[in-house]
Amino acid sequence: MYVAVKGGERAILGSYALIGEQRRGDPGVPELSLEQIKQQLRLAVDRVMTEGSVYDRDLAALALKQASGDTVEAIFLLRAYRTTLPRFGYTRAVDTAGMRLWRRISATFKDLPGGQLLGPTYDYTQRLLDFSLEAGGETLPPAAQARAEATVAEAVPRVVDLLDSEGLIEKSAMDPSDPEPADLTRQPLDFPASRETRLQNLARGDEGFLLAMGYSTQRGYAHSHPFAGEIRYGEVEVLIEPEELGFPISIADISVTECQMVNQFAGSKTEPPKFTAGYGLTFGHCERKAMAMALVDRSLRAEELGERIESPAQMPEFVLSHSDNLEASGFVQHLKLPHYVDFQAELELVRKMRAERATDAAA
Amino acid sequence: MNGLTPIDLSTIGRGFDNLALDSQAVFRLALSAMSRPGDIQELTAGIESPAGLHPAAGAVLLALLDQDTRLWLSPAFAGGHVSTYLRFHTGCVLVADAAEADFVLVANVSELPALCALSLGSEEYPERSATVVLQVEELSNSAGWPLSGPGIEGAKVLRIEGLDEGFVTQWRQAQAEFPRGVDLFAASAGSLAALPRTTRLEA
Amino acid sequence: MNPLDMQTSSIAVTPGTRDDGYNFAYLDERTKRMIRRAILKAVAIPGYQVAFGSREMPLPYGWGTGGIQVTAAVIGPQDVLKVIDQGADDTVNAVNIRRFFQRTTGVAVTERTREATLIQTRHRIPETPLAKHQIIVYQVPQPEPLQRLEPRAFETRRMHGLAEYGLMHVKLYEDIARFGHVATTYDYPVMVNDRYLMAPSPIPKFDNPKMHMNPALQLFGAGREKRIYAIPPFTKVQSLAFDDHPFAVQKWSASCELCGAADSFLDEVVVDDRGGRIHACSDSDYCRERREGSVQP
Numbered sequence: 054m055y056v057a058v059k060g061g062e063r064a065i066l067g068s069y070a071l072i073g074e075q076r077r078g079d080p081g082v083p084e085l086s087l088e089q090i091k092q093q094l095r096l097a098v099d100r101v102m103t104e105g106s107v108y109d110r111d112l113a114a115l116a117l118k119q120a121s122g123d124t125v126e127a128i129f130l131l132r133a134y135r136t137t138l139p140r141f142g143y144t145r146a147v148d149t150a151g152m153r154l155w156r157r158i159s160a161t162f163k164d165l166p167g168g169q170l171l172g173p174t175y176d177y178t179q180r181l182l183d184f185s186l187e188a189g190g191e192t193l194p195p196a197a198q199a200r201a202e203a204t205v206a207e208a209v210p211r212v213v214d215l216l217d218s219e220g221l222i223e224k225s226a227m228d229p230s231d232p233e234p235a236d237l238t239r240q241p242l243d244f245p246a247s248r249e250t251r252l253q254n255l256a257r258g259d260e261g262f263l264l265a266m267g268y269s270t271q272r273g274y275a276h277s278h279p280f281a282g283e284i285r286y287g288e289v290e291v292l293i294e295p296e297e298l299g300f301p302i303s304i305a306d307i308s309v310t311e312c313q314m315v316n317q318f319a320g321s322k323t324e325p326p327k328f329t330a331g332y333g334l335t336f337g338h339c340e341r342k343a344m345a346m347a348l349v350d351r352s353l354r355a356e357e358l359g360e361r362i363e364s365p366a367q368m369p370e371f372v373l374s375h376s377d378n379l380e381a382s383g384f385v386q387h388l389k390l391p392h393y394v395d396f397q398a399e400l401e402l403v404r405k406m407r408a409e410r411a412t413d414a415a416a
Numbered sequence: 417m418n419g420l421t422p423i424d425l426s427t428i429g430r431g432f433d434n435l436a437l438d439s440q441a442v443f444r445l446a447l448s449a450m451s452r453p454g455d456i457q458e459l460t461a462g463i464e465s466p467a468g469l470h471p472a473a474g475a476v477l478l479a480l481l482d483q484d485t486r487l488w489l490s491p492a493f494a495g496g497h498v499s500t501y502l503r504f505h506t507g508c509v510l511v512a513d514a515a516e517a518d519f520v521l522v523a524n525v526s527e528l529p530a531l532c533a534l535s536l537g538s539e540e541y542p543e544r545s546a547t548v549v550l551q552v553e554e555l556s557n558s559a560g561w562p563l564s565g566p567g568i569e570g571a572k573v574l575r576i577e578g579l580d581e582g583f584v585t586q587w588r589q590a591q592a593e594f595p596r597g598v599d600l601f602a603a604s605a606g607s608l609a610a611l612p613r614t615t616r617l618e619a
Numbered sequence: 620m621n622p623l624d625m626q627t628s629s630i631a632v633t634p635g636t637r638d639d640g641y642n643f644a645y646l647d648e649r650t651k652r653m654i655r656r657a658i659l660k661a662v663a664i665p666g667y668q669v670a671f672g673s674r675e676m677p678l679p680y681g682w683g684t685g686g687i688q689v690t691a692a693v694i695g696p697q698d699v700l701k702v703i704d705q706g707a708d709d710t711v712n713a714v715n716i717r718r719f720f721q722r723t724t725g726v727a728v729t730e731r732t733r734e735a736t737l738i739q740t741r742h743r744i745p746e747t748p749l750a751k752h753q754i755i756v757y758q759v760p761q762p763e764p765l766q767r768l769e770p771r772a773f774e775t776r777r778m779h780g781l782a783e784y785g786l787m788h789v790k791l792y793e794d795i796a797r798f799g800h801v802a803t804t805y806d807y808p809v810m811v812n813d814r815y816l817m818a819p820s821p822i823p824k825f826d827n828p829k830m831h832m833n834p835a836l837q838l839f840g841a842g843r844e845k846r847i848y849a850i851p852p853f854t855k856v857q858s859l860a861f862d863d864h865p866f867a868v869q870k871w872s873a874s875c876e877l878c879g880a881a882d883s884f885l886d887e888v889v890v891d892d893r894g895g896r897i898h899a900c901s902d903s904d905y906c907r908e909r910r911e912g913s914v915q916p
Contacts, residue, residue, distance in 0.1 A: 060709070061709045061710055061711045061713070061714040062709075062714045062718070064711060065711055065714060065715060065718075129675075129679070132675040133675050133676065133677040135675070136674045136675045136676070137647070139647075238672075238675075239672045240672050241670040241671060241672060241673065241845035241846075242845070243670065244771075244772055244773040245773065370770070370771050370772060370773060374772070379675065379679070379680055380680050380843045382679065382680075383679035383680030383681035383682060383684075383843060384680060384681040384760070384843055385681075386679065386681065387679070387680075387681030387682055387760065390681075390682065390704070390712050390741075391704060391705045391710050391711075391712070392705075392742070392821075393705045393886050393901070394705045394706065394742045394743055394805070394821075394822075394823050394884065394886070394901055395742060395804070395805040395806075395821050395823065397823070397884075397885070397886060397887055397901075398804035398805045398823040398824065398825070398869060399804050399805075400887065401804065401869050401871075402800065402802065402804045405800075406798055406799070406800065409799065435648055436642060436643040436644075436648060436651075437643065437695065437696060439648060439651070439652070440643070440644075440651075440693075440694070440695040441695055443655045443692075443693075444693070444695060446659065447655075447658065447659065447662065447693070447836070450659050450662045450663060450851075451662050451836045451851045451852055452851075452852060479652070479655070480652060480655060480656055480659075481652075482649050482652050482653075483649075484649075484653065485656070518656075538780070539780035539781065540776050540777060540779070540780040542664050542667060543657070543660035543661070543664060543667070543669045545660075547659070547660075566665050566812050566850075566851040566852075566853065566854035566855075567662075567851035567852055567853055567854065568853060569834070569852070569853045594814070595664050595667060595780075595814065595815075597663075597664075599659070599660070599663040612662065612663035612664075612851075613663055613664070614663065614664075614665065614812065614851075
């Protein structure tokens with residue numbers, strides 16, 4: 054006689070044990086320390102912090118370790134933890150013009166105040182596998198010398214500020230009523246979405262998704278002709294201003310990557326031609342993400358700038374509803390859950406329709 | 417923290433003993449009331465509500481208000497101990513204009529503002545509308561208006577002491593705006609009943 | 620620490636033990652209040668989807684985070700919880716969600732529909748009729764019934780505002796023209812209280828009639844899409860239909876191999892590699908009750 058399948062709970066507990074074993078790998082190989090992950094997988098840590106919306110290198114490293122290096126899973130762990138954290142207050146807006154720069158490049162001006170600072174980047178490495186790393190006997194680079202060359206300038210003006218002084222770029226004027234920005238971690242996304250809401254969504258958005266969306270704008274799916282006005286990576290100070298103190302105090306220095314894409318705008322009857330900007334900002338060093346975000350931010354401004362909306366990257370609902378990798382990953386992967394009942398319902402209908410067709414054919 | 421002027425904490429009565437469990441218990445009664453319009457729920461909350469505030473009304477507000485909700489108090493409560501008590505325990509934002517409030521606390525039926533002057537929400541966002549907590553002397557199912565609509569099984573009547581035909585007229589006016597509308601809790605000292613916007617009152 | 624890393628394993632009708640490391644029902648009090656306010660408005664406007672600030676839960680989106688948040692906002696120590704997926708208490712996701720609540724609330728759990736005060740479900744409504752004192756919470760993947768016809772939420776919100784549902788009628792009518800039937804077999808759209816078009820979640824249309832005038836409160840939670848909606852008890856719920864194509868539920872020529880039921884929704888089970896199939900109740904508790912003889916066929 055048929056006996057229905059049981060034992061779901063035992064199977065789950067068994068899967069915990071197996072995934073734990075798989076995560077640890079060969080116990081004869083030393084265990085990874087969080088310090089090793091923080092120091093040696095720092096770009097993975099940066100991505101997890103950015104899309105996990107928590108600036109905490111230790112937690113991001115822990116999440117990466119627990120997730121066996123799966124960044125999206127690590128982002129999930131960090132976000133779920135973040136939800137449980139109390140809020141103590143709100144910081145002032147970070148001033149990126151005052152960034153202590155580790156890297157700063159502009160593709161629009163050969164030279165500019167503050168200069169070009171190549172800094173740490175894989176850009177001009179020749180992508181040849183370095184077998185000296187394989188052996189574990191890495192010779193340390195002459196760090197002191199490299200650091201001396203990477204002069205960290207103080208308060209270097211941003212490229213858009215230079216264009217602004219000539220009136221060549223749009224001014225992103227502050228709303229005089231200075232409204233509280235929406236908080237997507239506490240309020241549902243609603244349409245139409247303001248630019249600050251869109252930027253918040255993009256900042257948490259999946260790097261791969263934004264990369265593909267941004268890329269599509271360069272291939273004719275949007276009317277975008279971008280220049281990398283400036284990309285800067287460095288450290289900024291985070292300030293809070295407790296009501297009872299009445300003056301700001303510094304609570305942390307965090308590293309961020311900022312990208313300003315400069316786009317042409319033909320102008321209108323009322324406005325002379327000028328440049329418009331797309332904006333990207335990430336925690337840590339996530340340059341690809343910051344650039345893609347800036348492209349998508351600009352393309353999502355199509356309606357505001359009176360451009361024809363024809364491409365996915367110009368459609369706020371399309372982009373913002375699909376950018377979050379936890380939403381996307383969860384829903385795609387939920388197809389693993391049992392759907393016996395719905396499948397049975399469909400099966401019944403298909404059989405019925407086939408039977409009707411056979412009857413019709415016979416008649 | 418939320419702009420309160422210094423207050424003497426010893427004058428503020430006790431709220432919920434166990435924030436999580438008491439809030440949940442009161443919410444469940446409020447949910448039953450809203451799901452079954454006209455059903456009278458016994459609500460004996462162990463809170464020290466200030467003079468004038470029915471414990472049942474106070475408990476519902478302690479369970480539902482927080483920093484994200486705007487509360488309007490009818491004149492008998494505005495600026496007094498009730499306002500201090502609710503602000504202290506919930507952090508809610510007090511508003512002077514009833515039309516801006518998410519929750520409207522009415523000390524007695526004579527202070528009930530015109531329902532259509534409250535926030536009714538919009539066609540597209542009908543939930544962005546006021547919830548009225550009206551203090552009444554007595555609730556009874558043995559006489560009163562016959563009720564009909566979702567949540568009501570068979571014949572049910574509700575009498576809210578002090579409300580007259582004028583209220584029925586107002587209620588119907590607000591209902592004509594459906595799905596816009598207001599939802600109402602009526603609280604006596606120890607009991608609670610609700611009229612969601614879908615409940616029809618036969619006069 | 621992984622919140623799911625719990626070692627207890629009782630799934631009988633037993634009280635649980637709460638892990639004090641988490642707030643009661645996991646969510647913080649302010650989040651619960653926000654959800655509770657949304658639930659009250661949802662009940663007051665039957666079938667209307669209330670947007671809420673869905674939180675990131677320690678379970679993935681699409682796996683019941685909406686139902687879990689609704690349950691977490693509603694559940695109290697006196698409740699007896701039942702969790703089902705595909706009608707069964709023992710499917711892995713149901714087990715996982717039940718374990719989550721055992722751990723974070725310590726409430727008693729049961730597999731018996733009659734004993735439960737709170738039932739969280741995915742894809743089924745129990746065969747045993749629900750009672751007045753019960754609340755059923757549905758996990759909802761796509762709360763917007765019009766989404767497949769009009770993916771822009773801005774537009775569907777407008778349509779609900781105006782009760783402009785022609786698009787759905789046209790879709791169903793096209794099905795009939797093409798297939799001779801409405802080709803929707805689950806998540807079959809309903810009108811609630813003659814006003815709002817509502818997605819009943821992916822329950823088979825077999826279950827739709829159970830929603831109509833049900834004595835229990837029905838709550839729906841969609842975590843990823845951030846919506847909560849409700850059907851109060853004793854509320855009119857009609858499956859869309861046409862006069863010449865009335866709504867009809869699935870029927871089987873087979874009956875349950877285990878309990879002989881001919882009136883319940885049946886799962887088809889492949890039993891050998893030669894295409895052999897049998898049918899068994901999807902509702903495991905109903906099937907058990909019948910086998911134990913507590914329900915007369």
